[in-house]
Amino acid sequence: MSKGKSMVAAKKKGNAKSKAGKKVVSSTRNIKVDALARVEGEGALYVRVKDDVIEDIRFRIFEPPRFFEAFLQGRIYSEAPDITARICGICPLAYQMGSSQAMEQALGVQVTGTLRDLRRLIYCGEWIESHVLHAAMLHAPDFLGLQDSLQLAKDDPEIVKTALRLKKLGNEILEVIGGRAAHPINMKVGGFYKAPRKESVRTLIEPLKWGIGAAIGLAKVFGTFEFPDYEDDYQCVSLRHPDEYAIHEGRIISNRGLDIAVAEYPEHFKETHIAHSNALHGMMMDGSIYYTGPNARYNNNYAQLSKLAKSVAKDCGLGKKCNNLYQSILVRMVETVFACEEALRIVEAYEEPDASCVTIKPGPGIGAGCTEAPRGICLHRYELDKEGRIVSARIQAPTSQNQPQIERDLRGVVQGNLHLSDEDLKWRCEQTIRNYDPCISCATHFLDFSIDRE
Amino acid sequence: MRRTSLTSPSTGSEATAIRVLVICIGNRFRRDDAVGPVVADRLRERGVETVELGGDGVELMDAWAGGEHVILVDAARSGATAGSIHHFDAISTEVPSGLFHYSSHQFSVAEAIEMARVLGRLPPKMGVYGIEGKDFSYGQELSAEVEGALETVTQAIVDEIENAAK
Numbered sequence: 001m002s003k004g005k006s007m008v009a010a011k012k013k014g015n016a017k018s019k020a021g022k023k024v025v026s027s028t029r030n031i032k033v034d035a036l037a038r039v040e041g042e043g044a045l046y047v048r049v050k051d052d053v054i055e056d057i058r059f060r061i062f063e064p065p066r067f068f069e070a071f072l073q074g075r076i077y078s079e080a081p082d083i084t085a086r087i088c089g090i091c092p093l094a095y096q097m098g099s100s101q102a103m104e105q106a107l108g109v110q111v112t113g114t115l116r117d118l119r120r121l122i123y124c125g126e127w128i129e130s131h132v133l134h135a136a137m138l139h140a141p142d143f144l145g146l147q148d149s150l151q152l153a154k155d156d157p158e159i160v161k162t163a164l165r166l167k168k169l170g171n172e173i174l175e176v177i178g179g180r181a182a183h184p185i186n187m188k189v190g191g192f193y194k195a196p197r198k199e200s201v202r203t204l205i206e207p208l209k210w211g212i213g214a215a216i217g218l219a220k221v222f223g224t225f226e227f228p229d230y231e232d233d234y235q236c237v238s239l240r241h242p243d244e245y246a247i248h249e250g251r252i253i254s255n256r257g258l259d260i261a262v263a264e265y266p267e268h269f270k271e272t273h274i275a276h277s278n279a280l281h282g283m284m285m286d287g288s289i290y291y292t293g294p295n296a297r298y299n300n301n302y303a304q305l306s307k308l309a310k311s312v313a314k315d316c317g318l319g320k321k322c323n324n325l326y327q328s329i330l331v332r333m334v335e336t337v338f339a340c341e342e343a344l345r346i347v348e349a350y351e352e353p354d355a356s357c358v359t360i361k362p363g364p365g366i367g368a369g370c371t372e373a374p375r376g377i378c379l380h381r382y383e384l385d386k387e388g389r390i391v392s393a394r395i396q397a398p399t400s401q402n403q404p405q406i407e408r409d410l411r412g413v414v415q416g417n418l419h420l421s422d423e424d425l426k427w428r429c430e431q432t433i434r435n436y437d438p439c440i441s442c443a444t445h446f447l448d449f450s451i452d453r454e
Numbered sequence: 455m456r457r458t459s460l461t462s463p464s465t466g467s468e469a470t471a472i473r474v475l476v477i478c479i480g481n482r483f484r485r486d487d488a489v490g491p492v493v494a495d496r497l498r499e500r501g502v503e504t505v506e507l508g509g510d511g512v513e514l515m516d517a518w519a520g521g522e523h524v525i526l527v528d529a530a531r532s533g534a535t536a537g538s539i540h541h542f543d544a545i546s547t548e549v550p551s552g553l554f555h556y557s558s559h560q561f562s563v564a565e566a567i568e569m570a571r572v573l574g575r576l577p578p579k580m581g582v583y584g585i586e587g588k589d590f591s592y593g594q595e596l597s598a599e600v601e602g603a604l605e606t607v608t609q610a611i612v613d614e615i616e617n618a619a620k
Binding site: 089133148149150153154157160161164167168181182 | 510512513515516565568569572573
């Protein structure tokens with residue numbers, strides 16, 4: 001981090017843009033956000049308040065439905081990773097790897113050893129680029145009272161420069177291992193088309209060493225922000241792996257005792273269509289809503305973070321649990337530190353494998369896969385016929401799973417902040433939605449904002 | 455991503471050649487938004503290699519890093535008559551607000567240029583060609599108005615490259 005105009009965030013400007021406490025005389029308020037900025041995809045928020053009671057709150061996703069599950073039918077198993085990758089340009093690996101794992105389960109193979117390490121490595125790349133983009137460029141301006149990352153660049157160029165370089169580091173990992181930063185071309189069921197050369201993997205060592213320090217720097221700056229006071233008793237659902245902080249593999253667990261193999265998820269999770277949204281709403285079979293994403297992982301698996309990641313968490317003000325989702329910006333940076341460390345560990349130990357993938361024999365089967373996309377668990381399930389063609393496909397993206405919890409948070413936040421002006425309340429709502437780093441394109445399978453106060 | 459910087463063939467000497475990097479931005483499947491890539495095709499026919507990008511601002515800033523003279527070609531959506539060509543020098547002028555539509559995520563071409571200006575990452579020379587489109591729906595056909603502007607834009611870029619080599 002360079003000296004000079006440092007990333008000292010002594011200029012934190014409070015949360016909303018000011019003038020809180022303005023008494024609202026009229027008893028009816030409508031708040032509308034017609035096109036939410038700084039999120040991926042298109043969505044809107046509508047809130048109607050009558051006599052200080054919320055009558056209606058709707059987080060609408062109007063990004064058109066995309067029908068991936070339907071057009072996967074009839075495709076050969078090996079096509080799923082590259083087709084599903086197109087669901088998202090930010091987290092293609094959540095689709096490539098989740099679908100690959102599902103196919104591997106269906107066809108009875110396992111990817112282990114160096115190939116598994118390479119998968120974890122490239123996934124660290126996706127976490128780094130996605131987390132940094134969201135935390136620094138899209139979410140941080142909310143806490144500084146700034147409109148966007150361009151304002152942030154004028155206000156504190158070091159934050160933006162550091163973030164851009166870190167994001168690029170994430171992209172470089174995807175390029176080296178996956179052949180391309182968006183929609184990698186080297187991922188396949190069973191492993192990789194080509195194992196990366198040792199010398200190209202080793203070019204990542206120095207940038208990753210820099211990356212650890214840079215991510216710590218950003219975490220500390222963000223730790224000085226003021227965080228709105230809102231917590232919920234979240235039902236945190238995440239992966240858990242016995243040997244490591246789960247990123248790309250594990251069992252699905254929750255802080256309320258759920259502990260299932262990925263293949264069992266259809267018995268525990270469902271998706272329901274809601275009229276106001278093109279995204280399905282995810283919930284547990286008992287109808288309870290849940291949260292998936294960085295804070296769920298952190299709350300469930302804190303013990304498995306590295307010593308350094310834990311100390312960064314402590315230094316930026318986090319305890320061992322974090323139920324204030326505004327602080328997800330901090331958790332994202334802690335995970336970025338961890339992802340850089342993990343990536344470095346794998347890169348330093350890398351030796352080229354004898355084979356770039358395991359051999360697969362197509363056939364019938366049913367399989368499920370799940371990885372921790374930067375914004376939460378991404379579930380896949382496929383059924384294959386005797387030739388290995390897809391009979392049915394089911395994909396649950398993290399944003400659709402989080403949608404009911406986002407609405408619940410919005411309800412809580414609006415109810416607790418009715419004293420704010422419409423403009424400030426709208427700001428707070430958008431900030432709340434961005435806690436989830438929602439990927440609306442993925443979920444349609446996102447934001448206009450409106451509030452009616454009656 | 456292909457990156458080719460141009461050295462004018464007329465000058466044998468590397469030392470005096472000015473490198474021009476042409477970046478064409480757009481989506482071939484969103485009708486008039488394809489104008490950048492289609493101009494890239496026309497330029498290729500005339501021996502000019504370009505870089506094609508989808509319009510992600512971060513990627514765009516990386517693409518011109520190290521370039522001395524950069525030309526950007528993109529569809530514009532400002533409300534002007536379809537097919538009209540907006541040409542401006544990005545070094546001396548701010549990107550006219552409202553000229554380019556916003557990408558659905560991350561930041562757009564205009565924001566990338568302004569971000570680069572703030573961070574001191576603009577190349578020494580940058581010309582921007584914005585071709586006003588009218589139909590950005592799904593499909594691969596350009597509107598007749600944008601089609602009609604292709605030759606003029608292509609020729610203007612070829613001229614700019616040739617002038618740079620002089």
